[in-house]
Amino acid sequence: MVCPTRSASLNLLSRSAVVHAIGNTPLLRLHRLEHDLALPDSIELWLKAEWGNPGGSVKDRPALAIVRRALEEEKLGFGQTLLDATSGNTGIAYAMLGAALDFPVELVLPGSASEERRQILAAYGAHVTYSDPYDGSNGAIRLARQIAADSPEKYFYADQYGNKSNPESHYLSTGPEVWAQTGGQITHFVAGLGTTGTLMGTGRYLKERNPAVQLVAIQPSESFHGIEGLKHLPTAIIPAIYDDRIPDVQIGVETEQAYDTARKLARLEGIFVGTSTGASVEAAIRIARQAREEKRAAVVVAVAPDSGGKYLSTGLWSDS
Amino acid sequence: MSVGSSVAVLIPTPLRKYTAGESRVSAEGSTIAEVIDSLNAQFPGIKDRICEPDGEIRRFVNIFVNGENARQLDGAATGLNAGDEVGIIPAMAGGN
Numbered sequence: 001m002v003c004p005t006r007s008a009s010l011n012l013l014s015r016s017a018v019v020h021a022i023g024n025t026p027l028l029r030l031h032r033l034e035h036d037l038a039l040p041d042s043i044e045l046w047l048k049a050e051w052g053n054p055g056g057s058v059k060d061r062p063a064l065a066i067v068r069r070a071l072e073e074e075k076l077g078f079g080q081t082l083l084d085a086t087s088g089n090t091g092i093a094y095a096m097l098g099a100a101l102d103f104p105v106e107l108v109l110p111g112s113a114s115e116e117r118r119q120i121l122a123a124y125g126a127h128v129t130y131s132d133p134y135d136g137s138n139g140a141i142r143l144a145r146q147i148a149a150d151s152p153e154k155y156f157y158a159d160q161y162g163n164k165s166n167p168e169s170h171y172l173s174t175g176p177e178v179w180a181q182t183g184g185q186i187t188h189f190v191a192g193l194g195t196t197g198t199l200m201g202t203g204r205y206l207k208e209r210n211p212a213v214q215l216v217a218i219q220p221s222e223s224f225h226g227i228e229g230l231k232h233l234p235t236a237i238i239p240a241i242y243d244d245r246i247p248d249v250q251i252g253v254e255t256e257q258a259y260d261t262a263r264k265l266a267r268l269e270g271i272f273v274g275t276s277t278g279a280s281v282e283a284a285i286r287i288a289r290q291a292r293e294e295k296r297a298a299v300v301v302a303v304a305p306d307s308g309g310k311y312l313s314t315g316l317w318s319d320s
Numbered sequence: 321m322s323v324g325s326s327v328a329v330l331i332p333t334p335l336r337k338y339t340a341g342e343s344r345v346s347a348e349g350s351t352i353a354e355v356i357d358s359l360n361a362q363f364p365g366i367k368d369r370i371c372e373p374d375g376e377i378r379r380f381v382n383i384f385v386n387g388e389n390a391r392q393l394d395g396a397a398t399g400l401n402a403g404d405e406v407g408i409i410p411a412m413a414g415g416n
Contacts, residue, residue, distance in 0.1 A: 112382075112409045112410070112411075114411075133332075133407075133409050134330055134331070134332045134333060134343060134407070134409065135332075135333050136332065136333055136334070136410070138333060139333070222334075222369070223334035223337075224332070224334035224335055224369045224370075224410060225334075225380070225410060226378075226379070226380020226381070226410050226411055232334075235334065255378070255379075255380045256372075256378070256379065259379060259380070314380065314411040315378075315379030315380050315381075315411055316379075316380075318379075
């Protein structure tokens with residue numbers, strides 16, 4: 001019997017095909033890249049294929065956890081609108097869940113958001129407010145906070161940068177998957193820092209299993225960059241969920257390097273990924289080379305947040 | 321030496337450390353390339369962020385002239401008129 005106070009959205013969640021399709025993504029071995037780098041057999045490169053999620057990115061995981069917790073706490077599902085600042089992937093995940101679970105979604109995107117993202121969000125039925133394109137994601141965050149503060153009863157402010165359900169989703173799903181998929185052999189986990197949830201949550205799980213696992217964080221090497229999804233933390237609003245003691249290694253990647261590596265993955269491995277994956281794999285390559293120099297074995301897992309399809313209108317795929 | 325046009329340039333947040341926090345500055349030039357050089361003369365180092373060593377605009381940088389993307393025009397060679405508004409935006413939304 002359905003409890004009378006349980007929202008329709010929460011009922012839909014338990015039966016939702018979209019919800020059940022989130023997570024359990026493949027881990028792909030990068031054999032050709034290993035060969036191209038002349039790595040010994042003892043050094044392995046793996047890619048966690050998060051584009052396999054139904055919304056197309058790793059953000060389906062934290063979005064689901066945030067939404068589920070909000071529905072359970074009745075902050076959503078009783079007429080409230082979910083509100084958050086996002087450059088795209090989290091917004092897409094929220095919009096997808098809003099459509100599947102029947103709650104309204106309002107997103108704040110920087111005005112520079114690509115055409116692909118605008119169209120995808122419109123397809124799911126989300127309402128979008130654009131913030132100053134010259135103020136990037138910091139501007140979107142500030143505007144979302146202001147909107148939420150002006151009408152607190154109207155909104156559930158999801159706050160992906162501060163919501164503990166974000167890293168928790170990775171602790172509960174991404175971490176266990178990666179551990180099981182590598183048979184517990186993982187030595188390095190490589191992830192970009194955006195909200196930082198992936199590294200915080202997955203990292204905590206992996207360290208609990210094996211404290212020797214190295215957590216490798218990637219940031220753009222400069223504040224003016226084109227690696228969508230990642231933050232240059234020294235100049236950004238630091239996410240509340242970030243704990244700078246967690247990463248063991250910090251690597252800065254130039255935008256051009258990220259672009260070149262993404263393009264290389266398409267041509268060499270037949271894997272079509274976004275810019276942040278290019279950055280992630282570039283960092284994994286550096287880790288692998290260092291391990292080779294030090295004659296150490298390594299099982300390096302890099303996160304691929306999304307595929308290359310949302311970047312067709314940027315400089316990533318066009319010939320320079 | 322030709323006398324360039326005076327244009328307004330909109331500066332994105334990550335580059336405002338070069339312009340002492342100013343989001344809107346003036347520059348001189350009859351093409352985007354000249355305007356970038358003019359910016360660099362006023363705010364040394366800013367060109368290295370926008371352009372590659374050979375002077376080409378970096379792949380992830382979009383430059384808008386009165387709202388039109390210069391990549392759809394003539395790139396760095398795009399001609400400018402006095403009073404034009406030039407915007408510099410990294411080709412990304414920049415966050416999550």
